[in-house]
Structures are given as structure tokens and as C-alpha cells.
Amino acid sequence: MKRIIRTLGAALLLALPVAAYEGSDQGFRTAEAGLNEQEMAGAELWYKATAGTSRFTTYVFQQRMGVLIDWFRVLRADQRDDRFQVWGLMNDPGCCVPGSKDCPAKSLEETYGFDFCPGDEQLLKHVGKTGYRDPGCDFKDPGGLGDRQDPCDLEFGTSTGALGFRKFPNPRFDPDKWRKVNKDYGGQLGTWNGYRERKASAPGSTMMVSHLADPSIEPPFLIGMACGACHIAFNPVKPPQDPNHPKWENLKLLIGNQYLRSSEIMASGMPPDSPEWQLFSHERPGSVDTSAIPNDLVHNPGTMNAIISFASRPSHFQEKVAKWREVESCPPGDDTCWCEPGKPGKCRKWSSQDEEIRHILKGGEDSVGAAEAIQRVYFNIGSCSEECWLNHLTDLRQLDPAQRNFGQTPFDIGQCRRDCPGFRAIEDRLGLIEKFFLASKPADLWQARGLEDAGDLVEQLEAEYGQGAVTRGKRVFVENCARCHSSQPNPPENTDFLALNADGHRVNWMGNDEVLEVSEVGTYRCRSLHQNHMQGHVWEQYGSETYRNRNAVANITDKADGGRGYYRNISLINAWAHAPFLHNNAIGPEICGKPSSCEDDQGLEKCLYRSPNVKIAKQGGQTTYTKTNPKNDDCVPFDPSVEARYKLYQASMDELLNPDKRQDKVSLLDQDIRIDFGLRTFRGHDLKGFKLSVPAGMPAGRLVSLDFKPFVGDMVLAKTDRAELERRLAQRLGSQEAVREHIKWLNSIRRRIVVKALFTQKLRLDPKDAQVLFDVYDTCTADVENAGHPFGGSLSAEEKSALTAFLATL
Ligand code: HEC
Ligand code: HEC
Numbered sequence: 054m055k056r057i058i059r060t061l062g063a064a065l066l067l068a069l070p071v072a073a074y075e076g077s078d079q080g081f082r083t084a085e086a087g088l089n090e091q092e093m094a095g096a097e098l099w100y101k102a103t104a105g106t107s108r109f110t111t112y113v114f115q116q117r118m119g120v121l122i123d124w125f126r127v128l129r130a131d132q133r134d135d136r137f138q139v140w141g142l143m144n145d146p147g148c149c150v151p152g153s154k155d156c157p158a159k160s161l162e163e164t165y166g167f168d169f170c171p172g173d174e175q176l177l178k179h180v181g182k183t184g185y186r187d188p189g190c191d192f193k194d195p196g197g198l199g200d201r202q203d204p205c206d207l208e209f210g211t212s213t214g215a216l217g218f219r220k221f222p223n224p225r226f227d228p229d230k231w232r233k234v235n236k237d238y239g240g241q242l243g244t245w246n247g248y249r250e251r252k253a254s255a256p257g258s259t260m261m262v263s264h265l266a267d268p269s270i271e272p273p274f275l276i277g278m279a280c281g282a283c284h285i286a287f288n289p290v291k292p293p294q295d296p297n298h299p300k301w302e303n304l305k306l307l308i309g310n311q312y313l314r315s316s317e318i319m320a321s322g323m324p325p326d327s328p329e330w331q332l333f334s335h336e337r338p339g340s341v342d343t344s345a346i347p348n349d350l351v352h353n354p355g356t357m358n359a360i361i362s363f364a365s366r367p368s369h370f371q372e373k374v375a376k377w378r379e380v381e382s383c384p385p386g387d388d389t390c391w392c393e394p395g396k397p398g399k400c401r402k403w404s405s406q407d408e409e410i411r412h413i414l415k416g417g418e419d420s421v422g423a424a425e426a427i428q429r430v431y432f433n434i435g436s437c438s439e440e441c442w443l444n445h446l447t448d449l450r451q452l453d454p455a456q457r458n459f460g461q462t463p464f465d466i467g468q469c470r471r472d473c474p475g476f477r478a479i480e481d482r483l484g485l486i487e488k489f490f491l492a493s494k495p496a497d498l499w500q501a502r503g504l505e506d507a508g509d510l511v512e513q514l515e516a517e518y519g520q521g522a523v524t525r526g527k528r529v530f531v532e533n534c535a536r537c538h539s540s541q542p543n544p545p546e547n548t549d550f551l552a553l554n555a556d557g558h559r560v561n562w563m564g565n566d567e568v569l570e571v572s573e574v575g576t577y578r579c580r581s582l583h584q585n586h587m588q589g590h591v592w593e594q595y596g597s598e599t600y601r602n603r604n605a606v607a608n609i610t611d612k613a614d615g616g617r618g619y620y621r622n623i624s625l626i627n628a629w630a631h632a633p634f635l636h637n638n639a640i641g642p643e644i645c646g647k648p649s650s651c652e653d654d655q656g657l658e659k660c661l662y663r664s665p666n667v668k669i670a671k672q673g674g675q676t677t678y679t680k681t682n683p684k685n686d687d688c689v690p691f692d693p694s695v696e697a698r699y700k701l702y703q704a705s706m707d708e709l710l711n712p713d714k715r716q717d718k719v720s721l722l723d724q725d726i727r728i729d730f731g732l733r734t735f736r737g738h739d740l741k742g743f744k745l746s747v748p749a750g751m752p753a754g755r756l757v758s759l760d761f762k763p764f765v766g767d768m769v770l771a772k773t774d775r776a777e778l779e780r781r782l783a784q785r786l787g788s789q790e791a792v793r794e795h796i797k798w799l800n801s802i803r804r805r806i807v808v809k810a811l812f813t814q815k816l817r818l819d820p821k822d823a824q825v826l827f828d829v830y831d832t833c834t835a836d837v838e839n840a841g842h843p844f845g846g847s848l849s850a851e852e853k854s855a856l857t858a859f860l861a862t863l
Pocket of ligand 1: 278279280281282283284340341342343355356359360412414416426428430434
């Protein structure tokens with residue numbers, strides 16, 4: 054009874070300040086109540102600032118990279134109640150469905166089919182017109198931070214109804230054209246169906262295209278992303294009654310959205326058998342391959358992990374860091390120094406120095422400073438794309454090494470600062486975002502359960518796990534886990550791991566943040582092989598020299614040229630709230646949404662879950678994968694309630710600590726995948742339009758990691774320059790025998806391609822060929838996604854259970 058009264062009391066107290074911001078675009082102030090002015094300003098940027106990403110996700114991505122996003126499919130207001138279940142999106146509590154009770158917009162015609170959100174009275178007036186004044190212009194910079202870039206360049210726009218996704222009125226929208234495009238759908242402004250449907254490109258043609266690929270039709274909105282798009286999710290301590298309709302008090306801005314299918318969103322306009330859809334759609338909810346767009350040809354999804362207790366996170370790594378540093382002035386003629394015109398004293402100079410830095414990202418790749426790490430993500434999600442980075446990326450279709458964009462070149466921070474106003478608008482305010490990070494506090498299970506303190510939780514856990522379990526678990530932790538998962542070295546058994554410092558932050562971050570060779574932790578290694586921060590690659594300037602000088606990792610078959618091949622450990626603070634586990638969410642039950650139906654009105658699949666559970670058999674060098682659940686019904690439904698989170702934690706700990714019991718997980722291609730070849734150099738044979746297909750049933754990650762340019766190059770060499778081919782293959786394969794075997798294989802593939810090119814224009818590789826292709830040309834050859842992290846596996850059942858009880862208190 055006491056507990057119930059306490060819970061009620063707490064709930065009432067928490068409910069008090071809410072009403073003030075409901076229905077406004079200030080609700081984040083409720084979610085992050087308690088921050089000071091600067092921290093709150095950082096939170097506002099996190100939730101709203103896009104700094105130009107809308108140009109990327111409306112035009113550049115589609116037109117320069119050929120990947121189509123179907124924004125209406127994802128954001129349509131009439132399917133708002135399914136948005137979380139299908140895409141894992143967080144509905145913005147400030148927005149409403151036109152026509153619903155108290156919603157200022159009465160019909161979908163007024164909002165072009167989208168939610169009505171705060172600020173839309175103004176915004177909607179400017180669809181198809183110029184003169185929109187971005188709400189970012191009103192961002193109030195907390196004082197004392199100098200002469201900053203115009204806040205209009207922060208580009209807030211208004212919410213789309215999904216948190217972190219922002220919309221902007223498109224001045225080039227033409228309502229008459231729009232009605233015409235949608236003529237089969239009532240000629241209405243409130244639908245995008247005619248714009249998005251796939252139709253035969255000409256009568257009788259089998260080529261299906263949609264106006265999403267047609268640059269002559271402009272949609273009513275540009276859609277951009279703020280950081281919150283992937284990072285805002287439910288507060289573990291105050292979960293919503295109904296996850297489809299959260300209130301601001303139920304949200305937490307830095308927790309990381311462990312439900313989000315952001316990759317599927319990015320490829321939502323692509324047909325399911327396209328390589329792009331396959332490239333993007335085999336990632337677990339809550340994880341995304343952040344080097345898929347600045348593509349590094351490695352299948353390496355990672356979770357948008359909680360940015361938690363940043364103030365306690367180790368930040369003392371002494372590294373050699375080359376970067377731009379603030380100076381008072383620049384000597385004339387020094388091109389490593391730049392002062393911003395019209396802003397006296399706002400100067401920076403490039404220099405290399407030893408400096409204390411943090412390790413950010415799963416492998417500690419971002420290693421030149423926290424502010425720079427934060428800013429890099431803006432580019433990674435599309436900011437300044439045309440001004441600064443598009444030309445540094447690999448064009449997957451460019452097969453000629455002598456041409457532009459065959460491979461990556463390094464992003465130039467100095468150039469971007471000069472040329473992109475969005476860069477400066479963010480750079481001048483990075484301190485605010487960093488302050489917001491530094492204020493982040495844990496969300497403890499005792500709070501979530503409405504208990505008075507951590508002691509009450511221990512009582513509950515010991516009622517569940519047995520007398521003394523938490524204390525025993527702590528001892529097991531100190532002996533087996535603390536060498537990696539403690540920021541206090543060698544903590545004694547009586548350490549209070551929940552102790553707070555004078556600022557109210559945890560003393561121990563429950564992770565030392567050191568990097569570990571992937572062969573030692575043994576987990577799915579592809580993420581660790583991320584190569585965008587390496588020398589000559591796009592994010593070179595964001596990796597320290599020390600990072601690139603790390604030893605090449607021993608005992609892995611993949612190429613790892615130093616620097617990459619490492620994982621940081623993960624903080625165990627609030628482990629209870631962060632299951633499933635590991636950098637790819639692969640340890641623990643698979644989770645999925647349950648939309649109202651699995652297909653939408655255009656027959657597009659809405660239940661995006663495919664079971665990765667497999668049995669693996671190896672015979673004569675050939676590996677086969679058999680799904681143990683072809684019905685795909687073995688996922689646990691998304692459920693942010695305290696008890697469901699706790700159960701997910703328990704199940705995931707069980708899997709983590711019992712490596713022998715784990716069912717292998719390998720995400721398999723569920724369709725044959727066509728790769729368009731389009732080679733003209735093929736000795737008199739016209740291969741334009743040639744399609745190579747990789748058979749369903751192969752691991753999706755192996756296809757995504759395929760570095761196909763050397764494959765194509767080798768095939769050409771097999772015909773043109775055998776000596777050069779042998780030299781190249783010897784480097785790749787080692788033994789002479791392997792080289793000979795491989796050349797035989799290349800010739801056989803080439804012959805088959807030529808024969809097929811004459812007749813069907815298609816070649817379907819059989820699984821054996823696909824395996825040779827992947828084994829030789831993949832950048833990462835790992836397959837089992839939930840392997841590794843054997844630590845604790847040999848403990849007794851009682852010790853494992855005690856450890857599980859103890860970790861729940863963190
Ligand atoms: C498309 C989804 C997405 C968006 C949008 C996004 N992030 Fe992330 N974020 C991720 C993922 C995934 C990771 C983990 C990356 C990895 O594999 O290391 C991450 C990690 C981070 C980390 C590192 C966390 C750590 O513990 O080391 C920071 C800092 C971060 N994001 C900042 C930002 C900022 C700043 C923005 C806005 C400019 C942003 N993110 C927008 C997906 C996203
Ligand atoms: C040698 C260092 C090391 C030791 C010892 C170690 N871990 Fe880890 N732990 C790691 C690394 C590295 C990761 C991240 C691996 C990855 O994501 O692929 C990790 C991840 C985890 C995670 C996932 C957290 C999350 O939110 O996803 C949990 C839980 C965990 N460890 C628990 C333990 C426990 C319990 C022990 C002791 C039995 C232990 N670890 C021992 C290095 C270690």
C-alpha cells in the first residue's frame with residue numbers, strides 16, 4: 054500500500070508542469086525538465102535543428118544516389134497510430150491528425166496529408182510560395198558565447214508529427230500539377246498516392262517507376278532530420294500508457310530509439326528486390342548502418358545507444374590530434390589559418406597536438422574531440438551535403454579507377470566552415486549540445502518502479518533472486534566484469550557503484566571506454582571494420598593519428614589495416630533499460646512492431662520483421678543457412694512498459710551469459726537480388742543492362758559487404774592482363790593454388806555471363822558461386838550476428854543469476 058501511495062504521489066508531482074507546453078513546440082522542456090538555460094538550448098537544437106539536412110533527404114539522396122524515400126508512406130497522418138508499430142517512430146505529442154477533436158486543421162487537404170503541428174499556421178501558408186521565415190530565426194542564444202552565425206541557418210522548420218523529422222514548405226510546389234499527378238486518387242492535395250505509386254514506365258514496359266524518381270514534380274514539403282530523429286525515445290522511468298500516443302513526460306531525448314527502423318525509412322521508396330532496399334533493410338530495430346550513405350562497403354549497423362551519464366564517461370585518452378583550434382588572429386598568407394569575414398577575432402588554425410579526448414562511436418573512431426564528433430554527425434545525416442561532402446563519397450556505379458568518385462576522398466573541415474552556413478550555425482553552438490550531453494542522468498529501475506530508493510529495489514530483487522543475491526552478484530561482477538566495465542580501475546568488492554559525485558553524477562561510468570581487439574571480444578566484427586575514419590577516407594579529419602596508429606588486429610581473416618577492428622565496451626549503467634544487447638542489438642529476443650495490418654493500400658509490406666534465427670551447416674567448403682522459423686513469428690512485440698523492459702533485460706542477460714545456448718542469428722536475403730552491371734568494356738559484348746542476381750537465402754550482410762569493384766576489375770583482367778591479375782590475387786589470396794583456382798572460377802563466371810548476355814541478359818549465381826564471390830571480395834566475412842562476448846559463460850547458474858540481479862540495480 055505504501056508503495057502505491059508513493060507511486061501515485063510521484064506521478065501527480067510529475068504531472069504538474071506538463072500542461073504548460075502541451076500542444077506547443079516547447080514540449081521538450083517537459084521531457085528534459087530540470088536543465089539550466091544553456092543545457093535546455095542544447096536540447097532544443099537536438100530536437101529541432103536540421104541545418105540543411107532537408108535538401109539531402111528530399112533531393113540529393115534521391116537524385117545523386119538514386120535511393121528513393123517515400124515520405125508519405127512513413128509520415129501520412131491517416132496512419133499515425135501505426136507509425137510507431139511499423140517504423141518505430143515516436144509520435145510528437147504536440148501534433149494532431151487533421152479533423153480529430155481540437156485539432157486546428159480540419160481536413161487532410163489543409164496539411165497535404167500530414168499531421169498538423171505547432172507552427173503550421175505559418176508554414177502551410179508558404180507551401181508553393183517563397184518568404185517563409187524559419188522558426189530557427191527565433192532561437193535565443195544564451196548570452197556570452199560571442200558572435201555567432203545567424204540562427205536562421207539552424208533550419209528548424211516544424212515537426213512532421215514524428216519526433217526529429219522536420220518539414221519545410223517547398224516554394225516550388227505546384228498545386229495544379231499535384232492534383233494532376235493524384236488524379237486517380239480523387240485529384241486531391243491531401244494525398245501523395247499518385248506521386249508515389251509505381252507504374253509501368255511506358256505501355257507494355259516491365260520497368261516500374263514512380264514520380265518519386267521524377268524531379269519535375271515537386272512535393273509540398275522538404276523533409277529533414279534533426280538529431281532527435283534517431284535518439285529520442287520513451288523514458289524508461291515514465292513509459293507511456295499507449296506507445297502510439299506518448300506525452301512529452303514519457304519521452305527522453307538522449308536515450309536512443311531502440312525501436313526505430315531508420316534504414317527502412319531511408320529506403321522506403323525502393324522496391325524490395327532492389328540492392329538498395331536490401332542494403333538498408335536488414336538491420337535490427339534500433340540500429341542503423343551509419344556508413345551506408347557515406348558508404349564504406351562494410352555491412353556495419355550499430356545501435357543508437359543511450360548517450361548516458363556523459364559527465365562520468367572517461368575523457369582522458371591522451372592522443373595525437375590534428376584539428377582546427379581557436380586562435381585570436383591569423384598571419385597573412387597562412388592557409389592553415391582562417392578568420393571569418395566580418396567577425397573580428399573569430400579565427401581558427403589547423404595544428405597537430407597531443408590532447409585529452411573522448412572515444413566516441415562503437416570503435417572509438419571519432420577521436421578528435423566531443424564537439425567535432427557531434428558536428429560530424431550533422432554531415433553524416435545530410436547537412437552541407439552539396440557544399441562539403443557529396444563529392445568525397447564513393448559512387449558505387451563508377452567502375453573506372455581513373456575517374457572521379459571511384460573511391461572516397463577526405464572531407465575538408467576548413468573548406469566546409471567557409472562554404473556552408475549550416476556548418477557555422479551548428480559549430481557556433483556545439484558547446485550547448487555538449488552541455489546538454491553532460492547533464493544527462495540515468496533512469497534507474499528503482500525510480501521506474503516508483504520505489505523510494507535503490508535499497509528498496511535490492512529488497513525486491515532479493516525477493517526474486519534469493520537472499521543476498523545482489524551482494525553476491527556484485528562480487529561476481531568485480532571478479533569477472535569490472536576489468537572492462539568499470540571506470541574506476543580494480544574496484545574493491547565493497548565499492549558503491551551507484552555513488553554520486555558532488556554534481557549529482559555517477560562516479561563510476563560502468564565502462565572503462567578502452568577499446569578491445571574484436572578478436573578478443575569475438576562479437577560480430579563488421580561494425581569494428583568501419584573504415585570511414587581511416588587515412589584517405591571521408592572522415593579522416595575526425596580520427597586522431599593515435600587512432601590510425603593502433604595495431605592491426607590479429608587473428609581475423611578480414612583485411613584490417615590498423616586503426617579499425619576494435620570495440621569499446623558499453624556502459625552498464627541502466628543495462629536493465631537497454632536490452633537487447635551489444636553494438637548491434639543481436640543478443641536477446643528479437644523485437645518487432647505489430648501494426649494494424651501487414652500491408653498498406655499499395656500492397657507494400659508493413660510488418661518488416663524477418664526472423665534471423667538459423668541453423669548453420671558446413672559441408673565441403675559450402676555453408677548453408679536454414680531458417681528455424683520460416684513463419685517469422687518469433688519476435689517479442691515492442692513494449693516500453695517497465696515490466697516488459699525488465700523481462701527483455703532478463704532474457705537478454707540469460708542469452709549473454711550462456712553463449713552455448715544461443716541460437717545462431719544470420720539475417721538472410723529473402724529475395725534474389727539483382728545487381729545491374731552496365732559494363733561496356735567487355736570485349737565486344739554489350740553488357741549494358743546486364744543483371745547479375747544473388748540468390749535468396751544467402752546472408753544479407755555478406756552481400757552488403759561485397760566490394761564488387763575489384764571483382765569487376767579482376768574479371769576484366771582475366772581477359773586482358775593475366776600477369777597483373779595474378780599479382781593482385783596473390784595479395785588477396787596468398788597461395789598460388791588459391792590464385793589458380795580463383796582464376797578458373799573467374800573465367801567460368803565470365804563465360805557464363807557472356808553466354809547469358811547474348812540470350813537472357815541475366816545470370817543468377819548459384820549459392821556456391823555466391824559464396825566464392827563473397828569469400829574473396831567481402832570487406833567483412835563474419836556471418837553470425839550474436840556471437841562472442843564469452844565473458845561470464847563459465848560461471849555457475851547461481852552466479853549468473855546473482856550477476857543478473859546486481860546489474861539490474863545499475
Ligand atoms: C539516422 C539515425 C541517427 C541520427 C539522425 C543521429 N544519430 Fe547519433 N547515432 C546513431 C547511431 C546508429 C549511433 C551509433 C554509431 C556507431 O555505430 O558507433 C549514434 C551515435 C551517436 C553518438 C555517439 C554515442 C557514443 O556513445 O559514442 C553521438 C554523440 C551522436 N550519435 C550524436 C548525434 C548527433 C549530434 C546527431 C544529429 C546531428 C545524431 N546523432 C543524429 C544514429 C543517429
Ligand atoms: C575484456 C573486456 C570485457 C569483459 C571482461 C566483459 N565485457 Fe561486457 N562488453 C565488452 C565489450 C567490448 C562489449 C561491447 C561488444 C559489442 O558490442 O560487440 C561489451 C558489452 C556488454 C554488454 C552489452 C551492453 C549493452 O547495453 O548492449 C553487457 C550487458 C555486458 N558487456 C556485460 C558483461 C558482464 C556481465 C561481464 C562479466 C561477466 C562482462 N560484460 C565482461 C567487454 C567486456
